[in-house]
Amino acid sequence: MDALAFEATMPKRSQNATLAVGPPTPMPAKRKPAKKTKKAVVFFEVEILDAKTKDKLCFLDKVEPNATIGEIKSMFHKSHPQFYPARQSIRLDPKGKSLKDEDVLQHLPVGTTATFYFRDLGAQISWVTVFLTEYAGPLIIYLLFYFRVPFIYAPRYEFTASKHWVVHLACMCHSFHYVKRLLETLFVHRFSHGTMPLRNIFKNCTYYWGFAAWMAYYINHPLYTPPIYGEQQVRLALIMFLFCQIGNFSIHIALRNLRPPGSKTRKIPYPTKNPFTWIFLLVSCPNYTYELGSWLGFTVMTQCLPVAFFTMVGFIQMTVWAKGKHRSYLKEFRDYPTLRSPILPFVL
Amino acid sequence: MSAPAMGTTRTAQSDASQKKKKGPGALATAYLVIYNVVMTAGWLVIAVGLVRAYLARGSYHGLYYSIEKPLKFFQTGALLEILHCAVGIVPSSVVLTGFQVMSRVFLTWAVTHSVREVQSEDSVLLFVAAWTVTEIIRYSFYTFSLLNHLPYLIKWARYTFFIVLYPMGVTGELLTIYAALPYVQKTGLYSVTLPNKYNFSFDYHTFLILTMISYIPLFPQLYFHMLRQRKKVLGHVEEYTKVE
Numbered sequence: 370m371d372a373l374a375f376e377a378t379m380p381k382r383s384q385n386a387t388l389a390v391g392p393p394t395p396m397p398a399k400r401k402p403a404k405k406t407k408k409a410v411v412f413f414e415v416e417i418l419d420a421k422t423k424d425k426l427c428f429l430d431k432v433e434p435n436a437t438i439g440e441i442k443s444m445f446h447k448s449h450p451q452f453y454p455a456r457q458s459i460r461l462d463p464k465g466k467s468l469k470d471e472d473v474l475q476h477l478p479v480g481t482t483a484t485f486y487f488r489d490l491g492a493q494i495s496w497v498t499v500f501l502t503e504y505a506g507p508l509i510i511y512l513l514f515y516f517r518v519p520f521i522y523a524p525r526y527e528f529t530a531s532k533h534w535v536v537h538l539a540c541m542c543h544s545f546h547y548v549k550r551l552l553e554t555l556f557v558h559r560f561s562h563g564t565m566p567l568r569n570i571f572k573n574c575t576y577y578w579g580f581a582a583w584m585a586y587y588i589n590h591p592l593y594t595p596p597i598y599g600e601q602q603v604r605l606a607l608i609m610f611l612f613c614q615i616g617n618f619s620i621h622i623a624l625r626n627l628r629p630p631g632s633k634t635r636k637i638p639y640p641t642k643n644p645f646t647w648i649f650l651l652v653s654c655p656n657y658t659y660e661l662g663s664w665l666g667f668t669v670m671t672q673c674l675p676v677a678f679f680t681m682v683g684f685i686q687m688t689v690w691a692k693g694k695h696r697s698y699l700k701e702f703r704d705y706p707t708l709r710s711p712i713l714p715f716v717l
Numbered sequence: 718m719s720a721p722a723m724g725t726t727r728t729a730q731s732d733a734s735q736k737k738k739k740g741p742g743a744l745a746t747a748y749l750v751i752y753n754v755v756m757t758a759g760w761l762v763i764a765v766g767l768v769r770a771y772l773a774r775g776s777y778h779g780l781y782y783s784i785e786k787p788l789k790f791f792q793t794g795a796l797l798e799i800l801h802c803a804v805g806i807v808p809s810s811v812v813l814t815g816f817q818v819m820s821r822v823f824l825t826w827a828v829t830h831s832v833r834e835v836q837s838e839d840s841v842l843l844f845v846a847a848w849t850v851t852e853i854i855r856y857s858f859y860t861f862s863l864l865n866h867l868p869y870l871i872k873w874a875r876y877t878f879f880i881v882l883y884p885m886g887v888t889g890e891l892l893t894i895y896a897a898l899p900y901v902q903k904t905g906l907y908s909v910t911l912p913n914k915y916n917f918s919f920d921y922h923t924f925l926i927l928t929m930i931s932y933i934p935l936f937p938q939l940y941f942h943m944l945r946q947r948k949k950v951l952g953h954v955e956e957y958t959k960v961e
Binding site: 587588590592593594597671672673674675 | 911912913914915916917918
């Protein structure tokens, strides 16, 4: 089986890393002959140079022709223990794209002495770790404000409860949302990439935790003003929120099912029997569409401007991701449905 | 922060005249030349205005009022530079340029204009003077660069004057914001309190303090970056005998 799948062009920052499988691309011209003949196995020599300084970092001889880049990374790691495989970027060209772990040595356009260039991606951290940390924060932080722990509001409000039932509802919705995210991270998502740069965890946590604190402060404030249109407004918003939560979850499941466990295959997602997935007819990234809907619902439910800001910022970021994903799909699949928009049907 | 806007990205314009560049087309270049000439002229007007007012009054005090209008006009006009980057006729980062221009506009309108009481402060003159000299040099630098006839003197000035002007400007800005604090607190300027139907609050006084604090990490970064740029750009003098 030719392991040369299409180079993933998906941005690494994407929240939902589950991708669809693509058809294998044609093999490069210089393919080493299959080992059917009685010829002895031709071992490869691999030299790894620094992409910037061109220094010779490592020389490996007697490398199996069917060795994968992943295996070569392990070998490189042995001679350079500080560069664990996840932080290695190995490429054919100093300015070229990274080769994938699954790429097989003999299928690459190299001679029997292969020259690769190495770039250090910097300290890495696993996606799962980042997700769990960035989602656990809002869950806990919101609850701190909800229970009005000391030093947030005036001392006479410590550990008091809000008199507005919408505030309790909002807490339940917010908590439910992040518990859902945590569980999805643990049990649903199938990530393409194992790791991301370490600095992302600080950036991401600042964003999630910061906004969570900002929103929670106002919603749980003793001077909180409930929605103008009262129960009607809250009920409508709640329905929208729940609808979109279920929708978002349905999409995550659908995307998960596109990909066999442990694989990184990419396929075009299609609507399934679940009506919540029918939105795939119109949109490439309905998980983001539903996410926007959830937060719009939460904004209307709480009638809180900081929530509106959070929704808007999230929408901008998700649109950037959706457009990138949409472009990747179009590039990878000739027969990609033309009716689909990245995130908003017909609009965006 | 209204540093003399000599960010990294600007050097792309100057170095680009030596390397092959896919820069602006002929029409865009003509427009940019006009823009930069107009801005140079504008800031010269401000400079002349300051000098004349000083000579007329005989003191440094209260010179802001004599150049208030052109200052507002030309500093606000710099917002166009964000557009230039966004459209692509200037090879600078939109975010970086946006940040620099917005910080200037913020100081001009949200601090100096809005808090009348600080307009007679000497700190205002400090940053206005710094901005004026910086901008005259910067805009003439761009003008000459676009026309491919950059006198070494202008290049040198651009990468040298900031050493004094930048700290001078920052000092003026910080002192002005600091002077504005008590009035902002007293009047609750631009502030929103709870309860309200948007469940939102904003304390401009705290915001100004946070802005001042943000200078601490930002100023050294920008300053040292410019020092590095200086070494890179002026350090190559021995390599070419004449400019362009």
